[in-house]
Amino acid sequence: MTVVLKLGGSVITDKDTPETVDRAALDAASSTIAAYGDTDLVIVHGGGSFGHHHAAAHGVSRTAGTHDDTAVRDVHRAMKRLNEQVVDALAAVDVPAIPVHPLSVAHRSMEDELRLPSQQVRTLLTEGFVPVLHGDVIGHEAMGATILSGDELVCALAEALSADRVGLCSAVPGVLDGEDVIPEINDFEDVAHVLGASESTDVTGGMAGKVRALLDLETPAFVFDRGGLEPFLMGRQPGTRIG
Numbered sequence: 001m002t003v004v005l006k007l008g009g010s011v012i013t014d015k016d017t018p019e020t021v022d023r024a025a026l027d028a029a030s031s032t033i034a035a036y037g038d039t040d041l042v043i044v045h046g047g048g049s050f051g052h053h054h055a056a057a058h059g060v061s062r063t064a065g066t067h068d069d070t071a072v073r074d075v076h077r078a079m080k081r082l083n084e085q086v087v088d089a090l091a092a093v094d095v096p097a098i099p100v101h102p103l104s105v106a107h108r109s110m111e112d113e114l115r116l117p118s119q120q121v122r123t124l125l126t127e128g129f130v131p132v133l134h135g136d137v138i139g140h141e142a143m144g145a146t147i148l149s150g151d152e153l154v155c156a157l158a159e160a161l162s163a164d165r166v167g168l169c170s171a172v173p174g175v176l177d178g179e180d181v182i183p184e185i186n187d188f189e190d191v192a193h194v195l196g197a198s199e200s201t202d203v204t205g206g207m208a209g210k211v212r213a214l215l216d217l218e219t220p221a222f223v224f225d226r227g228g229l230e231p232f233l234m235g236r237q238p239g240t241r242i243g
């Protein structure tokens with residue numbers, strides 16, 4: 001069983017205060033993950049208050065490229081600082097977490113296609129490690145560099161690894177229609193009217209971007225909050241099922 005899990009930036013950081021980890025939330029998520037060690041697990045985390053603030057300050061997004069080397073370093077280094085804290089929190093509870101930095105291996109083509117080699121991730125998994133990737137800034141042909149969201153990474157990895165399940169642990173208990181969690185989404189147009197951007201600084205599209213990307217996947221995906229993490233890892237179906 002191969003599982004790709006995204007820890008949303010809105011879960012593990014205080015998204016409104018620059019470069020602030022939500023220590024209690026990160027430690028709790030790490031302990032939950034440590035208790036379910038018998039699956040092949042790839043973890044991806046988002047930008048939260050690390051990547052998004054720097055990306056917004058430099059005007060770089062998923063579609064707005066930059067040739068400013070300072071911007072690329074600022075965003076990437078912020079994400080590496082967060083990644084180090086995530087990897088350390090997992091290692092502290094004996095999850096064999098290994099950092100994998102997308103900037104060094106991935107790029108986007110002229111046709112806007114993400115190219116993400118995955119053999120290094122597959123090998124780490126086979127050898128018993130838990131690769132931990134993160135949203136990043138990557139080279140983009142003819143555009144300089146653009147943002148790669150953790151959500152895009154989750155989808156690319158799920159396809160490349162033929163994952164059995166995908167989970168997105170976010171700040172919300174699922175995709176919401178008002179106060180209610182929508183149990184299942186199979187068509188973007190059915191829910192487009194309730195999907196918005198993130199309430200915090202977020203250059204990659206909030207919930208609408210997630211749903212659109214997850215609908216393209218063969219693998220069933222679930223959007224849930226912290227309370228859904230344990231049931232998801234146990235094989236249940238918390239929050240919203242997409243596709």
Ligand SMILES: Nc1ncnc2c1ncn2[C@@H]1O[C@H](COP(=O)(O)OP(=O)(O)OP(=O)(O)O)[C@@H](O)[C@H]1O
Nearest residue numbers: 008009010046048170175176194196198199206207
């Ligand atoms: N219909 C909706 N249901 C649920 N959340 C929604 C909806 N529309 C907009 N949102 C917003 O989307 C946010 C979740 O997306 P966001 O990208 O912030 O999460 P994340 O993946 O945890 O964070 P990050 O992108 O930093 O990793 C919610 O916190 C909410 O503000």
Ligand SMILES: C=C(C)CCOP(=O)(O)O
Nearest residue numbers: 046047051135149150204
């Ligand atoms: C802003 C950066 C660098 C990462 C974005 O990843 P996301 O938070 O998963 O959308």
